[in-house]
Structure formats: structure tokens, C-alpha cells
Amino acid sequence: xxxxxPARNIVKIIFRFFLIYGLLFAGYRFxxxxxxPDFFTLQTARQTDLLYRATGYQTTWKVLPGGARVGIFxxxxxxxxxxEGCNSVSILILFLAFVWAxxxxxKERLLFSVAGSAxxxxxxxxxxxxxxxxxxxxxxxxxxxxxxxxxAVIYGMVVLLWIIWMRRMMRRGVV
Numbered sequence: 001x002x003x004x005x006p007a008r009n010i011v012k013i014i015f016r017f018f019l020i021y022g023l024l025f026a027g028y029r030f031x032x033x034x035x036x037p038d039f040f041t042l043q044t045a046r047q048t049d050l051l052y053r054a055t056g057y058q059t060t061w062k063v064l065p066g067g068a069r070v071g072i073f074x075x076x077x078x079x080x081x082x083x084e085g086c087n088s089v090s091i092l093i094l095f096l097a098f099v100w101a102x103x104x105x106x107k108e109r110l111l112f113s114v115a116g117s118a119x120x121x122x123x124x125x126x127x128x129x130x131x132x133x134x135x136x137x138x139x140x141x142x143x144x145x146x147x148x149x150x151x152a153v154i155y156g157m158v159v160l161l162w163i164i165w166m167r168r169m170m171r172r173g174v175v
Contacts, residue, residue, distance in 0.1 A: 051126075080131065095120060095161060
């Protein structure tokens with residue numbers, strides 16, 4: 001009986017990861033216009049606004065002139081600027097490329113992809129909600145929260161999801 005070569009499997013997984021990542025990234029970048037917000041950025045702004053409203057804030061959002069950005073305002077006061085990089089799509093692409101690089105049943109990959117993507121999306125919305133509040137009420141904390149704390153949270157969560165996925169694949173003998 002022929003034993004699968006673990007090194008060969010790892011090389012295949014790495015190749016598939018870069019291929020899937022490249023295709024998803026190129027596809028998304030091709031669809032992003034610098035002159036106006038893309039679909040995902042608009043959805044992020046709408047849903048963040050709904051989160052503010054659900055928690056008692058009187059927010060509005062609007063596409064801002066001069067580029068692909070959306071502002072969120074609390075009683076007319078600017079509290080948040082959402083650009084393409086704020087919508088978590090690049091993180092979702094990274095997460096999905098990793099999951100789909102591993103050989104696994106299609107249904108299992110799909111379920112894990114949907115659940116993980118939903119968790120990442122919701123975490124990002126909560127991140128934006130908190131950042132707007134920090135900007136409005138504790139401005140000195142904004143930069144460290146935006147540049148250090150929340151990237152650590154989001155990327156840490158993605159790594160944790162990857163570990164969970166890898167362990168599942170290791171139990172199957174894929175790696």
C-alpha cells in the first residue's frame with residue numbers, strides 16, 4: 001500500500017493557498033474602484049450604522065466626496081471614516097484561501113468558511129463600533145486601538161481559526 005508523502009501534501013497545500021489567495025485578491029482588487037466605495041465597504045458602513053442605532057446612538061452615514069470612503073456621524077459629529085481597508089475583505093480572503101487550500105469534503109469547507117467568515121465580519125463590525133466610540137470619547141486611545149489592539153484581535157482570531165482547521169485536517173491525515 002502506498003503511503004502519502006507528507007512533504008508533498010504540504011507543498012500542494014501551499015501552492016493551492018497562493019493560487020486561491022491570488023485569484024481572490026486579484027478578483028476583489030479588479031472590482032474595487034478608487035472613485036467610490038465598493039459593495040463591501042458600503043455594507044460595512046450600513047451595518048456599523050445599524051449597530052450604533054441598535055445601541056442608542058443617533059447615527060447617519062454618507063459617502064464622502066473625494067474618494068472611496070464613507071463617514072459615520074453621531075448627531076452630525078463625525079466619528080468614523082470607513083475605507084476599503086476597513087471592510088475586512090482582505091482578511092476574509094486570507095482566511096478563505098487557507099481553508100480552501102486543504103483537501104477536505106466540499107461541504108465541510110463550505111460550513112467552516114461561512115462560520116469563520118461570519119465571525120470575522122461580526123468582529124470587524126464590533127471593532128468599528130468601538131473605534132468610533134473611542135474616537136468620540138477617548139481620542140488619545142484611538143491610534144493604539146486602531147493600529148495595535150484590533151489588528152492583534154482580528155489576526156489572532158484568524159490564526160486561531162486556522163489552528164482549529166489544521167487540527168481537523170491533521171486528524172484526517174491530510175497533513
